[in-house]
Every structure is written in structure tokens, then in C-alpha cells.
Amino acid sequence: MNEHKPLVHIVKRTDIRWWKAWIIRLLSVAAALIVCAAVIYAIVKLNPLKVYGSMWNGAFGTKRRSWVTVRDTMMLLCIGIGLAPAFKMRFWNIGAEGQILIGGVATAACMIFLGKLMPTWLLLIVMFAASIAAGAIWGLIPALFKARWNTNETLFTLMMNYVAIQLTSFFVSLWEHPAGSNSVGIINQSGKEGWFPALLGNQYTLNVIIVTILTLGMFIYLRYSKHGYEITIVGESERTARYAGISVKRVIIRTMCLSGAICGVSGFIAVSGASHTISTATAGGRGFTAIIVAWLAKFNAFVMILISLLLVFLEAGAGQIASDYNLNEYASKIIIGIILFFILGSEFFINYRLVFRRKESTR
Amino acid sequence: MEYAVQMKNISKSFGSINANSNVNIDIYKGEILALLGENGSGKTTLMNILSGIYYPDSGQIFVSGKEVSISSPKEAFNHHIGMIHQHFKLVDVFSAVENTVLGIEDEKFDLKAATKRIEDICGRYGFEVNPQQKVYDMSVSQKQTLEIVKALYRGADVLILDEPTAVLTPQETQRLFNVIRSMKADGKSIVIITHKLNEVMEISDRVAVLRKGHYIGEVETKDTDPQKLTDMMVGRAVSLNIRRTDPVNPVKRLEVNNLSVRNSEGVQVLKNISFTAYGGEILGIAGISGCGQKELLESIAGLQKAESGSSIKYYAPDGSVNEMIGLKPAEIMDMGVHLSFVPEDRLGMGLVGSMGMSDNMMLKSYRNSPGPFTDRSPSKKLAETVKEELEVMTPSINTPVRKLSGGNVQKVLVGREISAVPTVLMTAYAVRGLDINTSYTIYNLLAEQKEQGVAVIYVGEDLDVLIELCDRIIVLCGGELNDVVDARTVSKEEIGYKMTYLTGRGSDPREDKQ
Incomplete structure (x- = not known):
């Protein structure tokens, strides 16, 4: 046989069973843990199993930690759900940060100015509506420009983030409390007006309920509604959409309003259901992290739950090992990086397989 | 006659589809070989293997009697094999000569010398190429000529042309055929991939026929006729008549x-x-x-x-x-x-590649059902009907149409339009x-x-x-x-x-x- 024959060549898979794909993904996580173990041992000479235990501890170690993990997962998931329709339409909405902030500002405004005027249930509804409107407007503006003048939505949504950040700092200094603190402080701390009520004995039940409804709704919307069908077509090819008689502009505008609105709702949840304050850090980069959630899940709302949980778990775990072992944040970030790298890399093995040179083919 | 290339027992599969199974093909020096077969019969795959685009799952390739392994187009050129693809691989903003030298590493970058060599090649075979002309100013036929010159410049002795006449007028086709004949006279081997029988009869010396990835046989062109070739290609007798009635009450x-x-x-x-x-x-x-x-x-x-x-x-x-x-x-x-409209660009416009047949069927009619949700049952039924009547080869009506072969995609589109x-x-x-x-x-x-x-x-x-x-x-x-x-x-x-x-x-x- 010829010695030039390559050792390995890459062949595209045409289709793969779903369970095989999941085995590959699980194997990649296992491989990631093994590599991380080696790295951990090599760098800090710690027992990797103990480090993993400490990661688990950071996310689920106590009841309170578990609930924080759930709360953060719901928050990330909510943003991912908001981004899914935009990205499915191939509209690169990287403006979730701004949409969250502006939804949060609207929520905080309601809490501050309407808190004493109406009962909590009504206030919650008003805040919900206000955050939807604010987020939708923040999504609508780039969509209008895209539909009318074909502006680049990536740059536009990105710049809208900075506008939102500046607006937020403006309102923070306007509503500063106590004076000189350069923060809004906990809003309505005494009367808890506009705070999510504790349902079924837990503070975060309402977060879970709202996000679950949104997740289910988005799954159905994208898969079974006419709107969802149109979004898929526009995302695939605008020419096909026009050929089918779809008004591409209308779909872009409508979908971005929806996307912005749901991101606005995440701002509502962040302010009213979690931190009870507003600052430029309210979004905290989650508007970008959620892009990973939406894409990795291929816009499947249920898969997004898993991915949000994974990301939040890694984040919490990294924080925990940093404090447990006196490591700096970077060491734990390396571990997150390795795990994400393996999970993303597994997609390659799902789409392609390697064919090795066969030894027995010498004749 | 002497062998230029021999391909032995070549097999290549994509997933569950066998594009080539145990194909044997010989190309002689100084001949024009027509590689005939229907779409999806594996002609292009076979030639892509020879030109280094795909790597075969098994089989051997001999060039001038010596076994070789071709794992990239570059290696193919080292063995003096060049392919002109249906979709030209040219850089629009570059001139003819710049495109020609693009990617050649083991040669001094000297556009003057290159221009000289291009002119030599043109003079030798009767090409008309202006080395300084930019590709974006060229007609389709000029681009094709440039692709051939590019291959010759790289020293190709075996030239593979994938459906070269699909984009040409009858006059341009004749010009191409003249050039092909003069290359043959110079001792080059030319392989033409085609399914146009009249062209096979006109230009080729020998015809090799593939059907569904299998090698069916080869014949001397002078011993055959279009009907015989069609029967080999399709595997059964096919009537080549179109029924045309006179218009009634237009x-x-x-x-x-x-x-x-x-x-x-x-x-x-x-x-x-x-x-x-x-x-x-x-x-x-x-x-x-x-x-x-x-x-x-x-x-x-x-x-x-x-x-x-x-x-x-x-x-x-x-x-x-x-x-x-x-x-x-x-x-x-x-x-x-x-207006039922079958656009030129099937996947770019008429169909949504990531959707299955079923969902594509309702592309224009999904609005007609009441309520905010799509009603998928009529399109499912229609998809089944079209699949059966036009014999669409697809694993299921939910398989993304992107994964179907070109012919099957076209059937889906035509079927939907006629059903409206x-x-x-x-x-x-x-x-x-x-x-x-x-x-x-x-x-x-x-x-x-x-x-x-x-x-x-x-x-x-x-x-x-x-x-x-x-x-x-x-x-x-x-x-x-x-x-x-x-x-x-x-x-x-x-x-x-x-x-x-x-x-x-x-x-x-x-x-x-x-």
C-alpha cells in the first residue's frame, strides 16, 4: 500500500441518531473532567476530586445555594429565550444587555414612584407591562433601521447597549439613595412594595413560574405558530420569504419587539425578583452569555434549560473553589474554559467522523 | 494505447448513500472520454476523487502505471491532473494572470513571465484570453476558458471538465469543442462529465457510463447511438419523445x-x-x-x-x-x-433547506388556515402524494430537503407548484x-x-x-x-x-x- 496515504481523514456525517449525539456529548464532558483533573493537579497540586466536590458544593451545597443557582439559571434562561427568535431569524441581537437594563430601569421606576400608590399584585402587573414595553422599544429601534435602511444590526444593537448603560447611570444618580452612595440601594426595603412575593414558602418561586411559562410559550411559538414558521423562513433565506409572500420587514420588526420584550422581562425579574436594586451591573454580561445558551441549544427552548444550568453551575462552582482553596479567579476560569471547549468541540464529532488508515489493507 | 490514469475498485459513501461502489475506469493518453450518467450517478464524485477533493473509502489510483494517493487538489496537480468545476473558482477582482498564478508556491512570483507563458498556451491551443482582463469583466465562457488555461498552466495532462457546456450557447460550445480537440491532438487526455447525449456523440472517442454509483460499461463512441446510451444510463428503455399537442382555444x-x-x-x-x-x-x-x-x-x-x-x-x-x-x-x-413559480435557485429561493418536504409544501399556503397556528396535516398529505407520484427519494417527508439530491429537491418544488x-x-x-x-x-x-x-x-x-x-x-x-x-x-x-x-x-x- 502506498505510504502517502493519510493517517486519518475527515468524513461528514449525514445523519446521526440523537442518542449517539448525546453519548458523544456526555463523553466530551467526561473527557473535559479528566483533562481538568490533570490541569488542576499540575498547577495547584490539589486533589481534583475534592475540587470537583467543592464546585458541586458551591452550586448545590446548601438549600440557599441551590435556590440561588436556580434563580440565576432562570435569569440566564429567560434572556436566552428572548434571544432565540432573533437568532433563529439570523438577526444578530447582541443588544440583550441593553434590553435587560432598560427593562430593569422601567421596573425600578415603577417600584420607586408607584410603590405606595397601588397594591402589590397590581404593581407587579404594571411593572411587568412597563418592562415589556421598554425592552420592546429597545429591540424595535434597531429592527426599524434594519428593515428600512438595511443597517447592520450587530453594530446597532451593540451600540444600543451603551446608550442603555448611560441611561442607567443617569437614573442611578437621579434616584441615588442614600445621598452620596452612588447607588440606588435596596428599593422599598421596609415595605417590600413591588418585590416578588414568596410563594409556596420560597422567595424565587415566581421567577421559576414566569420563566417556565415563557420557555413553554417560546417552544410552542417557534415550533407550531405561523409566526414561528415565518421566522424560520426569513432566517433561512430572505429571498425565499419574499417569494412566499412574507413581508420580511414586518417579520423582522415583530420578532425583534418580541425578543426585546422578553429580555426586558428578564430585567424585571432581575430587579423585582432578585436584587431589588438597579445598577449598570444588573445585566452583568448575561446578555452575552445567553447568546451561547441560545446557539448551543440550537434554539430549542428545553435544551436551553440544561445549558443555562450548566453555565450557572460552572460559574458558581468556580467562585467556590476560588474561595475554598484561595485560588485567584483565573485558575477557576481555566477550568470553565476547558469544559466549555470540550462541549463545543463535541459538536465537531457529531457532524464529522474520523476515518483512520486501516492497517489490514496492505495486501 | 497507453494509460494516463487507472482507477480501480473505487468506493466512496456519504453516510448511508454509496456514491461510488467499486468503480473501475481507465483514461488513455490523447483521448476524449465522456463520463456519462444521470444526476446522482456518481460521475462528479468519482472525478472529485481523482482531483483530490474527496478521499476514497477504498480503491486504488494509478497515474501512468504508478500507484498514487491523492489527498488534495495540489497533489492532483503534482500528478498532472486538473479539474474544471461547474462553479468556477476564480477571484473576481484579480486579473486572468493573477488568478492563474494564485496558489502556486514553488515558483517565483513573476507576472511578466507568467503572462508570457499564458500567451504561449493560448497560442498553442487557440484560446482567447486577455491576461490583464479582470475576472468580473469576463463572460461565463471567458471564465471557463481561463479555468482551462489555469489547469494547463499548472501542467495538467489530464483535464476533467464537469458539465462544461451547461452555461454556454451553441456557438460557444463549438468553440470549446475545437479547443478540446486541439488539446487532444497535443496528447492530453480529456474527461467530459455530461448527460447531454448529442454532445457525447459529437466530441468523445469513448464513453464510460455510471448508474447509481456503479460502473455499467464503456463503449467506443462510433459503435453506439443516443438511444443505446440512454438505455445504459437509465437501465431500461426510455422514449425520448415529448408529447406536444396544438394549442386549443388559446x-x-x-x-x-x-x-x-x-x-x-x-x-x-x-x-x-x-x-x-x-x-x-x-x-x-x-x-x-x-x-x-x-x-x-x-x-x-x-x-x-x-x-x-x-x-x-x-x-x-x-x-x-x-x-x-x-x-x-x-x-x-x-x-x-x-402564479406558480419555480425559481432558478431552488434552495436559495423556492424551498427552505432546513425544513422537510412536509413543511416546504405549505410555504405559500400556510396563511390559509385559520388561527395563529399552522395546520400541518394538508401539507403532510400533499408531501406524501408528491413523494409517491414523482418518486422523490427521501428517507422521510421530514428529512431536511437540503439533504436530498438536486434532482429530488427539484421534484419537491415542481410538485408543490403544480399542485397549487x-x-x-x-x-x-x-x-x-x-x-x-x-x-x-x-x-x-x-x-x-x-x-x-x-x-x-x-x-x-x-x-x-x-x-x-x-x-x-x-x-x-x-x-x-x-x-x-x-x-x-x-x-x-x-x-x-x-x-x-x-x-x-x-x-x-x-x-x-x-
């Missing part, structure tokens, strides 16, 4: 007047086109690709903005007359104008990429539509078919309507001539009679 359906269109770059692509289409006849549109055919059909479908002064009138079966310019595609559908019961049916390149059998199925479906009184507008590239299938043919040349000819009396050469040279405005023969 009724005016579309009247196009002074239609002018500019594309998005502001270039005028259609100039003052006027013609009439009748229900009960097939109106052919001939022209070199890119001469306004696409824009013409898109204007009628409401997808192109026409210049002011243009008019397209639709004569509905109930007697009402409506102007269609300025209406949106959806409005054209809503007002009862049934149109009054005007426009098709562009309806059989591009289809095997012979299916092509004839489609021709007969169109003929059937015509007999039912549908006004069929057929944009095609195979002039033989246009002449056999249509009643009248509009010839476009550079965006202008050059002539309207009677398909029953016109010759292929005459149409070819009118596609390339403006002969002054011809009149519509039917218009004269009335």
Missing part, C-alpha cells in the same frame, strides 16, 4: 408591455419587453444565462420592482383585467392570480439537475398543464427541448426581446444566433395573425 392570460427593470446595482437588466402569454400554450424563453430571464419571471411574480411605464396585465378566467405592477407577491396571490392548480405556471430551469426519466416526466407534466388550459412559461437552457416542448419561443438577448419565434419551424442555430446578436425587434407571430 386565451389571453398575461399581457406584458414595455417592461423595464433595473437590478439592485442600477444596471438595466430588462429593456422594454412586450409579449403576450396565452392559456393553453407553452411559451418558451431562450437566452444566455443572465440575460434577464430571472428578472422577467420575478417581475411577473411581484418580486422585482419595474421601472415606471411598465405594465403587466392579468386576464383572469372570470373576465376581469388587473394590473399587477406594484402589487406585493402576497397581494398577487390574494387577488386570485395563481395555477392559471399561469412559470418555470425556470425546471429540469436542471434532473435525470432523463424525471426530465421527461416534468416535460409531460407541463404539457398536461397546457392541455388543461394553463398558460405555461418555460425558461430553459436546452435548446433542443425548447424547440420540442414549446409552442412559441421568446428569444432574449442582453435584456432585450430579440424575437418571438414559432417553435415548430425554427432551427436551433437560428435561436442560438438570436441569443447572441440583436437582430432588431421581431414581431409576435400570433399577434400578426389576429
Whole structure:
């Protein structure tokens, strides 16, 4: 046989069973843990199993930690759900940060100015509506420009983030409390007006309920509604959409309003259901992290739950090992990086397989 | 004769599909070999293996009697094998000479010397290439010539041409054939991948036939004829006749007047086109690709903005007359104008690649069901019907159509359009990429539509078919309507001539009679 024959060549898979794909993904996580173990041992000479235990501890170690993990997962998931329709339409909405902030500002405004005027249930509804409107407007503006003048939505949504950040700092200094603190402080701390009520004995039940409804709704919307069908077509090819008689502009505008609105709702949840304050850090980069959630899940709302949980778990775990072992944040970030790298890399093995040179083919 | 290349027991599969199974093929020095087969028979895959694009799963390749392994196009060139693909691989903003030297590493970058060598090659084989011309200024035929020169420059002795005539006019085809003959006289081996039988008969010395990935056999061209080759290709006797009836009671359906269109770059692509289409006849549109055919059909479908002064009138079966310019595609559908339109670019426009057959069936009708949700049951049923009647090869009606072969994709599209019961049916390149059998199925479906009184507008590239299938043919040349000819009396050469040279405005023969 010829010695030039390559050792390995890459062949595209045409289709793969779903369970095989999941085995590959699980194997990649296992491989990631093994590599991380080696790295951990090599760098800090710690027992990797103990480090993993400490990661688990950071996310689920106590009841309170578990609930924080759930709360953060719901928050990330909510943003991912908001981004899914935009990205499915191939509209690169990287403006979730701004949409969250502006939804949060609207929520905080309601809490501050309407808190004493109406009962909590009504206030919650008003805040919900206000955050939807604010987020939708923040999504609508780039969509209008895209539909009318074909502006680049990536740059536009990105710049809208900075506008939102500046607006937020403006309102923070306007509503500063106590004076000189350069923060809004906990809003309505005494009367808890506009705070999510504790349902079924837990503070975060309402977060879970709202996000679950949104997740289910988005799954159905994208898969079974006419709107969802149109979004898929526009995302695939605008020419096909026009050929089918779809008004591409209308779909872009409508979908971005929806996307912005749901991101606005995440701002509502962040302010009213979690931190009870507003600052430029309210979004905290989650508007970008959620892009990973939406894409990795291929816009499947249920898969997004898993991915949000994974990301939040890694984040919490990294924080925990940093404090447990006196490591700096970077060491734990390396571990997150390795795990994400393996999970993303597994997609390659799902789409392609390697064919090795066969030894027995010498004749 | 001496072997240039031998391919032995080549197999290659993509997933569960065997594109090639144990194919044996020999290419001799100084011959023109036609590689014949229907679409999806594995011709291109086989040649892609030889030119280093794919790596075979098993099998051996010998070049000049020595076993070699070809794992990249570069290695293929090291063995003096070059391939000219259907889609040209040229950099638009570079000149001919810059494109030619692109990627050659083991040579000094010297454009002057390269220009000199290109001119030598051109002089030797009779090419016409201006080395300084930019690719974006070139016609399709010039680009193809440049691709051949590129391959020769890299020292190719075995040249593979993948369906080279698909984009050429009859005159350009003749020019290409002359060049191929002079390369043969110089001792080069040429492989032409094709499914056009008349060309096989005209140019080749030998024919090798593939069917469904298997090697069927080879014959000397002088010992065979088109019917025999078709039978080898298809595996059973196929009749090569298109049924054409005389139009019965043609009724005016579309009247196009002074239609002018500019594309998005502001270039005028259609100039003052006027013609009439009748229900009960097939109106052919001939022209070199890119001469306004696409824009013409898109204007009628409401997808192109026409210049002011243009008019397209639709004569509905109930007697009402409506102007269609300025209406949106959806409005054209809503007002009862049934334009079924098979776009040129199947996946870019007519179908959604990531959706299955079933979901693609409701692309234009999903609005009709009440409520905010889609009703998928009618499209499921329709998908099953189309799958069965047009013999679409797909694992399931939910398999993304992107994964189907070109021919099957086309069947899905045509099936959907015909099922919409149109009054005007426009098709562009309806059989591009289809095997012979299916092509004839489609021709007969169109003929059937015509007999039912549908006004069929057929944009095609195979002039033989246009002449056999249509009643009248509009010839476009550079965006202008050059002539309207009677398909029953016109010759292929005459149409070819009118596609390339403006002969002054011809009149519509039917218009004269009335």
C-alpha cells in the first residue's frame, strides 16, 4: 500500500441518531473532567476530586445555594429565550444587555414612584407591562433601521447597549439613595412594595413560574405558530420569504419587539425578583452569555434549560473553589474554559467522523 | 494505447448513500472520454476523487502505471491532473494572470513571465484570453476558458471538465469543442462529465457510463447511438419523445408591455419587453444565462420592482383585467392570480433547506388556515402524494430537503407548484439537475398543464427541448426581446444566433395573425 496515504481523514456525517449525539456529548464532558483533573493537579497540586466536590458544593451545597443557582439559571434562561427568535431569524441581537437594563430601569421606576400608590399584585402587573414595553422599544429601534435602511444590526444593537448603560447611570444618580452612595440601594426595603412575593414558602418561586411559562410559550411559538414558521423562513433565506409572500420587514420588526420584550422581562425579574436594586451591573454580561445558551441549544427552548444550568453551575462552582482553596479567579476560569471547549468541540464529532488508515489493507 | 490514469475498485459513501461502489475506469493518453450518467450517478464524485477533493473509502489510483494517493487538489496537480468545476473558482477582482498564478508556491512570483507563458498556451491551443482582463469583466465562457488555461498552466495532462457546456450557447460550445480537440491532438487526455447525449456523440472517442454509483460499461463512441446510451444510463428503455399537442382555444392570460427593470446595482437588466402569454400554450424563453430571464419571471411574480411605464396585465378566467405592477407577491396571490413559480435557485429561493418536504409544501399556503397556528396535516398529505407520484427519494417527508439530491429537491418544488392548480405556471430551469426519466416526466407534466388550459412559461437552457416542448419561443438577448419565434419551424442555430446578436425587434407571430 502506498505510504502517502493519510493517517486519518475527515468524513461528514449525514445523519446521526440523537442518542449517539448525546453519548458523544456526555463523553466530551467526561473527557473535559479528566483533562481538568490533570490541569488542576499540575498547577495547584490539589486533589481534583475534592475540587470537583467543592464546585458541586458551591452550586448545590446548601438549600440557599441551590435556590440561588436556580434563580440565576432562570435569569440566564429567560434572556436566552428572548434571544432565540432573533437568532433563529439570523438577526444578530447582541443588544440583550441593553434590553435587560432598560427593562430593569422601567421596573425600578415603577417600584420607586408607584410603590405606595397601588397594591402589590397590581404593581407587579404594571411593572411587568412597563418592562415589556421598554425592552420592546429597545429591540424595535434597531429592527426599524434594519428593515428600512438595511443597517447592520450587530453594530446597532451593540451600540444600543451603551446608550442603555448611560441611561442607567443617569437614573442611578437621579434616584441615588442614600445621598452620596452612588447607588440606588435596596428599593422599598421596609415595605417590600413591588418585590416578588414568596410563594409556596420560597422567595424565587415566581421567577421559576414566569420563566417556565415563557420557555413553554417560546417552544410552542417557534415550533407550531405561523409566526414561528415565518421566522424560520426569513432566517433561512430572505429571498425565499419574499417569494412566499412574507413581508420580511414586518417579520423582522415583530420578532425583534418580541425578543426585546422578553429580555426586558428578564430585567424585571432581575430587579423585582432578585436584587431589588438597579445598577449598570444588573445585566452583568448575561446578555452575552445567553447568546451561547441560545446557539448551543440550537434554539430549542428545553435544551436551553440544561445549558443555562450548566453555565450557572460552572460559574458558581468556580467562585467556590476560588474561595475554598484561595485560588485567584483565573485558575477557576481555566477550568470553565476547558469544559466549555470540550462541549463545543463535541459538536465537531457529531457532524464529522474520523476515518483512520486501516492497517489490514496492505495486501 | 497507453494509460494516463487507472482507477480501480473505487468506493466512496456519504453516510448511508454509496456514491461510488467499486468503480473501475481507465483514461488513455490523447483521448476524449465522456463520463456519462444521470444526476446522482456518481460521475462528479468519482472525478472529485481523482482531483483530490474527496478521499476514497477504498480503491486504488494509478497515474501512468504508478500507484498514487491523492489527498488534495495540489497533489492532483503534482500528478498532472486538473479539474474544471461547474462553479468556477476564480477571484473576481484579480486579473486572468493573477488568478492563474494564485496558489502556486514553488515558483517565483513573476507576472511578466507568467503572462508570457499564458500567451504561449493560448497560442498553442487557440484560446482567447486577455491576461490583464479582470475576472468580473469576463463572460461565463471567458471564465471557463481561463479555468482551462489555469489547469494547463499548472501542467495538467489530464483535464476533467464537469458539465462544461451547461452555461454556454451553441456557438460557444463549438468553440470549446475545437479547443478540446486541439488539446487532444497535443496528447492530453480529456474527461467530459455530461448527460447531454448529442454532445457525447459529437466530441468523445469513448464513453464510460455510471448508474447509481456503479460502473455499467464503456463503449467506443462510433459503435453506439443516443438511444443505446440512454438505455445504459437509465437501465431500461426510455422514449425520448415529448408529447406536444396544438394549442386549443388559446386565451389571453398575461399581457406584458414595455417592461423595464433595473437590478439592485442600477444596471438595466430588462429593456422594454412586450409579449403576450396565452392559456393553453407553452411559451418558451431562450437566452444566455443572465440575460434577464430571472428578472422577467420575478417581475411577473411581484418580486422585482419595474421601472415606471411598465405594465403587466392579468386576464383572469372570470373576465376581469388587473394590473399587477406594484402589487406585493402576497397581494398577487390574494387577488386570485395563481402564479406558480419555480425559481432558478431552488434552495436559495423556492424551498427552505432546513425544513422537510412536509413543511416546504405549505410555504405559500400556510396563511390559509385559520388561527395563529399552522395546520400541518394538508401539507403532510400533499408531501406524501408528491413523494409517491414523482418518486422523490427521501428517507422521510421530514428529512431536511437540503439533504436530498438536486434532482429530488427539484421534484419537491415542481410538485408543490403544480399542485397549487395555477392559471399561469412559470418555470425556470425546471429540469436542471434532473435525470432523463424525471426530465421527461416534468416535460409531460407541463404539457398536461397546457392541455388543461394553463398558460405555461418555460425558461430553459436546452435548446433542443425548447424547440420540442414549446409552442412559441421568446428569444432574449442582453435584456432585450430579440424575437418571438414559432417553435415548430425554427432551427436551433437560428435561436442560438438570436441569443447572441440583436437582430432588431421581431414581431409576435400570433399577434400578426389576429
